[in-house]
Amino acid sequence: MNQASDLPLWAALLIAIFLLIGAGLTLIGSFGLYRLRSFYDRIHAPTLGTSWGTAGIVIASIVYFSVVESRLILHHLLIGAFVTVTTPVTLILLSRAALYRDRAENGPDIPLLEPPNNPSEVSSTEKESADSHNNTHTIEK
Amino acid sequence: MSRLFPYPLLVVSLVITWLMLAGFSLNQFLLGLITALIAALGLAALSPVKPRFRRWDLLPKLFAIVFYDIVRSNIAVAGIILHGGKRIGKSSFMAIPLDLRDPTGLAILAVIITSTPGTAWIDYNSTRSILILHIFDLVDKTAWLNLIKNRYEYLLREIFE
Amino acid sequence: MSATILFWAATIAQIALAIAMVLASVRMIRGPRAQDRVLGLDALYSNSMLLLLVFSIRTGNPLYFEISLIIGTLGFVATVALAKFIMRGEVIE
Numbered sequence: 001m002n003q004a005s006d007l008p009l010w011a012a013l014l015i016a017i018f019l020l021i022g023a024g025l026t027l028i029g030s031f032g033l034y035r036l037r038s039f040y041d042r043i044h045a046p047t048l049g050t051s052w053g054t055a056g057i058v059i060a061s062i063v064y065f066s067v068v069e070s071r072l073i074l075h076h077l078l079i080g081a082f083v084t085v086t087t088p089v090t091l092i093l094l095s096r097a098a099l100y101r102d103r104a105e106n107g108p109d110i111p112l113l114e115p116p117n118n119p120s121e122v123s124s125t126e127k128e129s130a131d132s133h134n135n136t137h138t139i140e141k
Numbered sequence: 142m143s144r145l146f147p148y149p150l151l152v153v154s155l156v157i158t159w160l161m162l163a164g165f166s167l168n169q170f171l172l173g174l175i176t177a178l179i180a181a182l183g184l185a186a187l188s189p190v191k192p193r194f195r196r197w198d199l200l201p202k203l204f205a206i207v208f209y210d211i212v213r214s215n216i217a218v219a220g221i222i223l224h225g226g227k228r229i230g231k232s233s234f235m236a237i238p239l240d241l242r243d244p245t246g247l248a249i250l251a252v253i254i255t256s257t258p259g260t261a262w263i264d265y266n267s268t269r270s271i272l273i274l275h276i277f278d279l280v281d282k283t284a285w286l287n288l289i290k291n292r293y294e295y296l297l298r299e300i301f302e
Numbered sequence: 303m304s305a306t307i308l309f310w311a312a313t314i315a316q317i318a319l320a321i322a323m324v325l326a327s328v329r330m331i332r333g334p335r336a337q338d339r340v341l342g343l344d345a346l347y348s349n350s351m352l353l354l355l356v357f358s359i360r361t362g363n364p365l366y367f368e369i370s371l372i373i374g375t376l377g378f379v380a381t382v383a384l385a386k387f388i389m390r391g392e393v394i395e
Contacts, residue, residue, distance in 0.1 A: 040275045091262075
Protein backbone atom coordinates (compact mmCIF):
# COMPACT_ATOMS: atom_id res chain seq x y z
CA MET A 1 0.00 0.00 0.00
CA ASN A 2 2.87 2.39 -0.70
CA GLN A 3 1.28 4.66 -3.29
CA ALA A 4 -2.23 4.23 -1.95
CA SER A 5 -2.13 7.20 0.42
CA ASP A 6 -2.08 9.76 -2.39
CA LEU A 7 -4.96 8.11 -4.26
CA PRO A 8 -7.99 10.38 -4.74
CA LEU A 9 -11.09 9.39 -2.82
CA TRP A 10 -13.28 8.72 -5.86
CA ALA A 11 -10.69 6.27 -7.25
CA ALA A 12 -10.44 4.45 -3.93
CA LEU A 13 -14.21 4.13 -3.71
CA LEU A 14 -14.49 2.94 -7.32
CA ILE A 15 -11.75 0.36 -6.81
CA ALA A 16 -13.31 -0.82 -3.55
CA ILE A 17 -16.77 -1.22 -5.12
CA PHE A 18 -15.49 -3.19 -8.11
CA LEU A 19 -13.21 -5.34 -5.93
CA LEU A 20 -16.09 -6.24 -3.64
CA ILE A 21 -18.47 -6.96 -6.54
CA GLY A 22 -15.91 -9.21 -8.23
CA ALA A 23 -14.81 -11.07 -5.11
CA GLY A 24 -18.39 -11.40 -3.85
CA LEU A 25 -19.66 -12.89 -7.11
CA THR A 26 -16.72 -15.29 -7.24
CA LEU A 27 -17.47 -16.37 -3.68
CA ILE A 28 -21.16 -16.89 -4.51
CA GLY A 29 -20.16 -18.92 -7.57
CA SER A 30 -17.84 -21.17 -5.57
CA PHE A 31 -20.48 -21.51 -2.88
CA GLY A 32 -22.90 -22.68 -5.57
CA LEU A 33 -20.28 -25.13 -6.80
CA TYR A 34 -20.12 -26.50 -3.27
CA ARG A 35 -23.84 -26.44 -2.57
CA LEU A 36 -25.76 -27.45 -5.70
CA ARG A 37 -26.89 -31.03 -6.11
CA SER A 38 -26.21 -32.30 -9.63
CA PHE A 39 -23.22 -31.84 -11.94
CA TYR A 40 -25.23 -30.04 -14.60
CA ASP A 41 -26.40 -27.53 -12.01
CA ARG A 42 -22.89 -27.03 -10.74
CA ILE A 43 -21.55 -26.21 -14.19
CA HIS A 44 -23.47 -22.92 -14.03
CA ALA A 45 -21.88 -21.80 -10.78
CA PRO A 46 -18.26 -21.04 -11.81
CA THR A 47 -19.44 -18.86 -14.70
CA LEU A 48 -20.34 -16.23 -12.09
CA GLY A 49 -16.65 -16.05 -11.20
CA THR A 50 -15.50 -16.05 -14.79
CA SER A 51 -17.96 -13.41 -16.05
CA TRP A 52 -18.52 -10.58 -13.59
CA GLY A 53 -16.18 -11.90 -10.92
CA THR A 54 -13.25 -11.50 -13.28
CA ALA A 55 -14.64 -8.32 -14.83
CA GLY A 56 -15.00 -6.60 -11.45
CA ILE A 57 -11.46 -7.36 -10.34
CA VAL A 58 -10.00 -6.53 -13.76
CA ILE A 59 -11.78 -3.14 -13.78
CA ALA A 60 -10.51 -2.46 -10.25
CA SER A 61 -6.93 -3.26 -11.33
CA ILE A 62 -7.21 -1.04 -14.41
CA VAL A 63 -8.48 1.89 -12.34
CA TYR A 64 -5.86 1.39 -9.63
CA PHE A 65 -2.80 1.13 -11.88
CA SER A 66 -4.01 3.85 -14.25
CA VAL A 67 -4.45 6.29 -11.36
CA VAL A 68 -1.23 5.33 -9.59
CA GLU A 69 0.94 5.55 -12.71
CA SER A 70 -1.22 8.41 -14.11
CA ARG A 71 -1.47 6.90 -17.59
CA LEU A 72 -4.00 4.49 -19.08
CA ILE A 73 -2.97 0.92 -18.32
CA LEU A 74 -5.03 -1.64 -20.16
CA HIS A 75 -3.05 -4.85 -20.07
CA HIS A 76 -5.36 -6.30 -17.41
CA LEU A 77 -8.00 -6.42 -20.14
CA LEU A 78 -5.95 -9.28 -21.61
CA ILE A 79 -6.84 -11.44 -18.59
CA GLY A 80 -10.51 -10.62 -19.12
CA ALA A 81 -10.32 -11.45 -22.84
CA PHE A 82 -8.36 -14.60 -22.15
CA VAL A 83 -10.81 -15.84 -19.53
CA THR A 84 -13.78 -15.02 -21.79
CA VAL A 85 -12.30 -17.02 -24.65
CA THR A 86 -11.07 -20.02 -22.66
CA THR A 87 -13.98 -20.63 -20.26
CA PRO A 88 -16.40 -21.80 -22.98
CA VAL A 89 -13.80 -24.23 -24.31
CA THR A 90 -13.17 -25.85 -20.92
CA LEU A 91 -16.81 -25.91 -19.86
CA ILE A 92 -18.06 -27.31 -23.18
CA LEU A 93 -15.38 -30.01 -23.18
CA LEU A 94 -16.14 -30.87 -19.58
CA SER A 95 -19.91 -31.02 -20.00
CA ARG A 96 -19.53 -33.07 -23.16
CA ALA A 97 -17.30 -35.50 -21.28
CA ALA A 98 -19.90 -35.72 -18.52
CA LEU A 99 -22.67 -36.27 -21.07
CA TYR A 100 -20.60 -38.96 -22.78
CA ARG A 101 -20.05 -40.80 -19.50
CA ASP A 102 -23.68 -40.47 -18.46
CA ARG A 103 -24.86 -41.77 -21.83
CA ALA A 104 -22.46 -44.69 -21.59
CA GLU A 105 -23.92 -45.53 -18.19
CA ASN A 106 -27.52 -44.84 -19.25
CA GLY A 107 -28.04 -42.25 -16.56
CA PRO A 108 -31.50 -40.77 -15.97
CA ASP A 109 -32.70 -37.52 -17.61
CA ILE A 110 -29.96 -37.54 -20.22
CA PRO A 111 -31.07 -36.34 -23.64
CA LEU A 112 -30.24 -38.83 -26.35
CA LEU A 113 -30.02 -37.12 -29.69
CA GLU A 114 -28.44 -39.66 -31.97
CA PRO A 115 -30.92 -42.02 -33.57
CA PRO A 116 -29.96 -45.70 -33.23
CA ASN A 117 -28.80 -46.02 -36.84
CA ASN A 118 -26.37 -43.14 -36.41
CA PRO A 119 -23.34 -44.37 -34.43
CA SER A 120 -22.38 -41.85 -31.81
CA GLU A 121 -18.63 -42.36 -32.31
CA VAL A 122 -18.78 -40.94 -35.82
CA SER A 123 -20.68 -37.84 -34.88
CA SER A 124 -18.55 -37.20 -31.81
CA THR A 125 -15.32 -37.18 -33.83
CA GLU A 126 -16.96 -34.89 -36.33
CA LYS A 127 -17.98 -32.56 -33.55
CA GLU A 128 -14.46 -32.51 -32.22
CA SER A 129 -12.99 -31.41 -35.50
CA ALA A 130 -15.68 -28.76 -35.80
CA ASP A 131 -14.85 -27.63 -32.28
CA SER A 132 -11.16 -27.24 -32.97
CA HIS A 133 -12.08 -25.05 -35.91
CA ASN A 134 -14.29 -22.96 -33.69
CA ASN A 135 -11.46 -22.64 -31.24
CA THR A 136 -8.94 -21.22 -33.69
CA HIS A 137 -11.54 -18.79 -34.91
CA THR A 138 -12.30 -17.48 -31.48
CA ILE A 139 -8.62 -16.85 -30.88
CA GLU A 140 -8.14 -15.28 -34.27
CA LYS A 141 -10.76 -12.69 -33.57
CA MET B 142 -1.49 -9.98 -50.50
CA SER B 143 -3.49 -12.92 -49.25
CA ARG B 144 -0.45 -15.22 -49.32
CA LEU B 145 1.85 -12.93 -47.38
CA PHE B 146 -0.80 -11.48 -45.12
CA PRO B 147 -3.35 -14.26 -44.75
CA TYR B 148 -5.13 -13.38 -41.50
CA PRO B 149 -5.28 -9.62 -40.97
CA LEU B 150 -7.53 -9.84 -37.89
CA LEU B 151 -5.17 -12.29 -36.22
CA VAL B 152 -2.13 -10.14 -37.03
CA VAL B 153 -3.75 -6.95 -35.72
CA SER B 154 -4.96 -8.54 -32.50
CA LEU B 155 -1.62 -10.26 -31.86
CA VAL B 156 0.26 -6.98 -32.37
CA ILE B 157 -2.13 -5.18 -30.00
CA THR B 158 -1.70 -7.95 -27.41
CA TRP B 159 2.08 -7.76 -27.78
CA LEU B 160 2.10 -3.99 -27.34
CA MET B 161 -0.17 -4.18 -24.29
CA LEU B 162 2.13 -6.70 -22.64
CA ALA B 163 5.51 -5.27 -23.65
CA GLY B 164 4.79 -1.53 -23.71
CA PHE B 165 4.15 0.85 -26.58
CA SER B 166 7.37 1.57 -28.51
CA LEU B 167 8.55 1.28 -32.10
CA ASN B 168 10.96 -1.58 -31.39
CA GLN B 169 8.30 -3.63 -29.65
CA PHE B 170 5.90 -2.87 -32.50
CA LEU B 171 8.33 -4.26 -35.08
CA LEU B 172 9.10 -7.33 -32.97
CA GLY B 173 5.42 -7.96 -32.37
CA LEU B 174 4.63 -7.48 -36.05
CA ILE B 175 7.26 -10.05 -37.09
CA THR B 176 5.95 -12.54 -34.52
CA ALA B 177 2.36 -11.99 -35.60
CA LEU B 178 3.21 -12.46 -39.28
CA ILE B 179 5.00 -15.73 -38.55
CA ALA B 180 2.05 -16.85 -36.42
CA ALA B 181 -0.35 -15.99 -39.24
CA LEU B 182 1.73 -18.05 -41.68
CA GLY B 183 1.65 -20.90 -39.18
CA LEU B 184 -2.12 -20.66 -38.94
CA ALA B 185 -2.37 -20.56 -42.73
CA ALA B 186 -0.60 -23.92 -42.81
CA LEU B 187 -3.50 -25.31 -40.77
CA SER B 188 -5.91 -23.62 -43.23
CA PRO B 189 -9.00 -23.12 -41.07
CA VAL B 190 -12.12 -21.56 -42.56
CA LYS B 191 -11.79 -17.80 -42.76
CA PRO B 192 -14.37 -15.78 -40.86
CA ARG B 193 -16.36 -13.37 -43.02
CA PHE B 194 -18.01 -10.36 -41.47
CA ARG B 195 -20.89 -9.10 -43.54
CA ARG B 196 -22.27 -6.52 -41.14
CA TRP B 197 -19.63 -4.89 -38.97
CA ASP B 198 -22.11 -2.28 -37.79
CA LEU B 199 -24.18 -4.83 -35.84
CA LEU B 200 -21.28 -5.93 -33.61
CA PRO B 201 -21.71 -3.09 -31.05
CA LYS B 202 -25.40 -3.94 -30.77
CA LEU B 203 -24.53 -7.59 -30.10
CA PHE B 204 -21.97 -6.58 -27.46
CA ALA B 205 -24.47 -4.28 -25.75
CA ILE B 206 -27.16 -7.00 -25.66
CA VAL B 207 -24.74 -9.62 -24.34
CA PHE B 208 -23.34 -7.22 -21.74
CA TYR B 209 -26.83 -6.44 -20.45
CA ASP B 210 -27.84 -10.12 -20.39
CA ILE B 211 -24.69 -11.16 -18.53
CA VAL B 212 -25.29 -8.53 -15.84
CA ARG B 213 -28.93 -9.55 -15.50
CA SER B 214 -28.29 -13.29 -15.33
CA ASN B 215 -25.40 -12.81 -12.89
CA ILE B 216 -27.83 -11.18 -10.49
CA ALA B 217 -30.48 -13.86 -11.11
CA VAL B 218 -28.16 -16.84 -10.60
CA ALA B 219 -26.48 -15.26 -7.57
CA GLY B 220 -29.94 -14.75 -6.03
CA ILE B 221 -30.89 -18.39 -6.63
CA ILE B 222 -27.65 -19.71 -5.11
CA LEU B 223 -28.01 -17.44 -2.07
CA HIS B 224 -31.54 -18.71 -1.48
CA GLY B 225 -30.20 -22.23 -1.11
CA GLY B 226 -30.97 -23.43 -4.61
CA LYS B 227 -34.71 -22.69 -4.45
CA ARG B 228 -36.06 -21.44 -7.75
CA ILE B 229 -39.31 -20.96 -9.58
CA GLY B 230 -38.63 -23.37 -12.38
CA LYS B 231 -36.36 -26.40 -12.46
CA SER B 232 -33.05 -27.07 -14.12
CA SER B 233 -33.33 -29.17 -17.23
CA PHE B 234 -31.95 -29.84 -20.68
CA MET B 235 -33.38 -28.28 -23.76
CA ALA B 236 -32.85 -29.00 -27.46
CA ILE B 237 -32.83 -26.08 -29.87
CA PRO B 238 -32.66 -26.47 -33.66
CA LEU B 239 -30.27 -23.88 -35.07
CA ASP B 240 -30.22 -22.27 -38.50
CA LEU B 241 -26.81 -20.72 -37.99
CA ARG B 242 -24.17 -22.65 -39.95
CA ASP B 243 -21.15 -20.36 -39.98
CA PRO B 244 -18.40 -21.81 -37.71
CA THR B 245 -17.34 -18.39 -36.43
CA GLY B 246 -20.91 -17.49 -35.62
CA LEU B 247 -21.37 -20.78 -33.78
CA ALA B 248 -18.16 -20.15 -31.82
CA ILE B 249 -19.40 -16.72 -30.79
CA LEU B 250 -22.78 -18.18 -29.86
CA ALA B 251 -20.96 -20.74 -27.68
CA VAL B 252 -19.02 -17.96 -25.96
CA ILE B 253 -22.22 -15.97 -25.34
CA ILE B 254 -24.20 -18.91 -23.99
CA THR B 255 -21.43 -20.25 -21.79
CA SER B 256 -20.35 -16.94 -20.31
CA THR B 257 -23.94 -16.06 -19.43
CA PRO B 258 -24.60 -17.70 -16.06
CA GLY B 259 -27.75 -19.79 -16.11
CA THR B 260 -27.28 -21.29 -19.54
CA ALA B 261 -24.67 -23.89 -20.45
CA TRP B 262 -23.82 -25.20 -23.91
CA ILE B 263 -23.71 -28.97 -23.50
CA ASP B 264 -23.56 -30.49 -26.96
CA TYR B 265 -23.97 -29.57 -30.60
CA ASN B 266 -24.76 -32.04 -33.33
CA SER B 267 -23.28 -30.59 -36.49
CA THR B 268 -24.93 -33.05 -38.88
CA ARG B 269 -28.44 -32.31 -37.63
CA SER B 270 -27.55 -28.86 -36.24
CA ILE B 271 -29.32 -29.35 -32.95
CA LEU B 272 -27.94 -27.62 -29.90
CA ILE B 273 -28.44 -29.05 -26.40
CA LEU B 274 -28.50 -26.47 -23.66
CA HIS B 275 -28.76 -26.87 -19.95
CA ILE B 276 -30.91 -24.18 -18.35
CA PHE B 277 -30.49 -23.47 -14.67
CA ASP B 278 -33.92 -22.01 -14.01
CA LEU B 279 -36.34 -23.22 -16.66
CA VAL B 280 -39.88 -21.88 -16.36
CA ASP B 281 -41.03 -21.40 -19.92
CA LYS B 282 -39.39 -23.29 -22.77
CA THR B 283 -40.71 -21.02 -25.49
CA ALA B 284 -39.27 -17.95 -23.76
CA TRP B 285 -35.78 -19.45 -23.81
CA LEU B 286 -36.21 -20.65 -27.38
CA ASN B 287 -37.27 -17.15 -28.30
CA LEU B 288 -34.27 -15.66 -26.49
CA ILE B 289 -31.71 -17.83 -28.24
CA LYS B 290 -33.31 -17.74 -31.69
CA ASN B 291 -34.44 -14.13 -31.94
CA ARG B 292 -32.03 -12.33 -29.66
CA TYR B 293 -28.69 -14.00 -30.44
CA GLU B 294 -29.02 -16.23 -33.47
CA TYR B 295 -30.82 -13.65 -35.57
CA LEU B 296 -28.10 -11.06 -34.99
CA LEU B 297 -25.31 -13.57 -35.57
CA ARG B 298 -26.88 -14.65 -38.84
CA GLU B 299 -27.15 -11.03 -39.90
CA ILE B 300 -23.48 -10.51 -39.11
CA PHE B 301 -22.01 -13.67 -40.60
CA GLU B 302 -24.36 -15.03 -43.26
CA MET C 303 -8.90 7.94 4.14
CA SER C 304 -8.56 6.46 0.66
CA ALA C 305 -5.76 4.21 1.91
CA THR C 306 -8.06 2.86 4.62
CA ILE C 307 -10.88 2.20 2.14
CA LEU C 308 -8.53 0.43 -0.23
CA PHE C 309 -6.93 -1.59 2.57
CA TRP C 310 -10.25 -2.90 3.87
CA ALA C 311 -11.70 -3.55 0.40
CA ALA C 312 -8.61 -5.53 -0.60
CA THR C 313 -8.63 -7.44 2.69
CA ILE C 314 -12.31 -8.37 2.40
CA ALA C 315 -11.86 -9.35 -1.26
CA GLN C 316 -8.88 -11.53 -0.37
CA ILE C 317 -10.79 -13.25 2.43
CA ALA C 318 -13.77 -13.85 0.10
CA LEU C 319 -11.52 -15.32 -2.60
CA ALA C 320 -9.71 -17.48 -0.05
CA ILE C 321 -13.05 -18.89 1.16
CA ALA C 322 -14.03 -19.44 -2.48
CA MET C 323 -10.79 -21.40 -3.01
CA VAL C 324 -11.56 -23.53 0.05
CA LEU C 325 -15.08 -24.27 -1.25
CA ALA C 326 -13.73 -25.17 -4.70
CA SER C 327 -11.15 -27.51 -3.17
CA VAL C 328 -13.84 -29.15 -1.01
CA ARG C 329 -15.72 -29.87 -4.24
CA MET C 330 -12.51 -31.15 -5.79
CA ILE C 331 -11.80 -33.50 -2.88
CA ARG C 332 -15.36 -34.74 -2.31
CA GLY C 333 -16.22 -35.37 -5.94
CA PRO C 334 -18.44 -37.43 -6.18
CA ARG C 335 -17.47 -38.07 -9.81
CA ALA C 336 -14.42 -37.24 -11.89
CA GLN C 337 -16.11 -34.38 -13.76
CA ASP C 338 -17.02 -32.69 -10.46
CA ARG C 339 -13.40 -32.85 -9.39
CA VAL C 340 -12.19 -31.32 -12.65
CA LEU C 341 -14.79 -28.55 -12.33
CA GLY C 342 -13.57 -27.88 -8.80
CA LEU C 343 -9.96 -27.71 -10.00
CA ASP C 344 -10.94 -25.27 -12.75
CA ALA C 345 -12.73 -23.02 -10.24
CA LEU C 346 -9.69 -23.27 -7.92
CA TYR C 347 -7.42 -22.11 -10.72
CA SER C 348 -9.56 -19.14 -11.70
CA ASN C 349 -10.05 -18.13 -8.05
CA SER C 350 -6.31 -18.16 -7.42
CA MET C 351 -5.80 -16.08 -10.57
CA LEU C 352 -8.21 -13.47 -9.21
CA LEU C 353 -6.59 -13.64 -5.75
CA LEU C 354 -3.23 -12.76 -7.30
CA LEU C 355 -4.81 -9.79 -9.11
CA VAL C 356 -6.16 -8.51 -5.78
CA PHE C 357 -2.72 -9.09 -4.29
CA SER C 358 -1.18 -6.91 -6.97
CA ILE C 359 -3.62 -4.10 -6.11
CA ARG C 360 -2.86 -4.49 -2.42
CA THR C 361 0.90 -4.38 -2.76
CA GLY C 362 1.00 -2.04 -5.75
CA ASN C 363 3.32 -4.48 -7.50
CA PRO C 364 2.42 -5.06 -11.18
CA LEU C 365 4.51 -8.24 -11.29
CA TYR C 366 1.62 -10.31 -9.93
CA PHE C 367 -0.29 -9.64 -13.14
CA GLU C 368 2.09 -11.83 -15.09
CA ILE C 369 1.91 -14.60 -12.51
CA SER C 370 -1.87 -14.59 -12.72
CA LEU C 371 -1.72 -14.70 -16.53
CA ILE C 372 0.50 -17.80 -16.30
CA ILE C 373 -1.83 -19.42 -13.76
CA GLY C 374 -4.79 -18.76 -16.06
CA THR C 375 -2.98 -20.34 -19.01
CA LEU C 376 -1.92 -23.39 -17.03
CA GLY C 377 -5.41 -23.83 -15.60
CA PHE C 378 -6.92 -23.78 -19.08
CA VAL C 379 -4.49 -26.37 -20.41
CA ALA C 380 -4.92 -28.56 -17.33
CA THR C 381 -8.71 -28.53 -17.53
CA VAL C 382 -8.74 -29.29 -21.26
CA ALA C 383 -6.34 -32.20 -20.77
CA LEU C 384 -8.33 -33.61 -17.85
CA ALA C 385 -11.63 -33.24 -19.71
CA LYS C 386 -10.16 -35.14 -22.65
CA PHE C 387 -8.90 -37.77 -20.25
CA ILE C 388 -12.23 -38.40 -18.54
CA MET C 389 -13.89 -38.52 -21.94
CA ARG C 390 -11.48 -41.02 -23.46
CA GLY C 391 -9.57 -42.60 -20.62
CA GLU C 392 -12.27 -44.60 -18.96
CA VAL C 393 -15.00 -45.50 -21.40
CA ILE C 394 -14.17 -48.44 -23.65
CA GLU C 395 -13.59 -47.43 -27.24
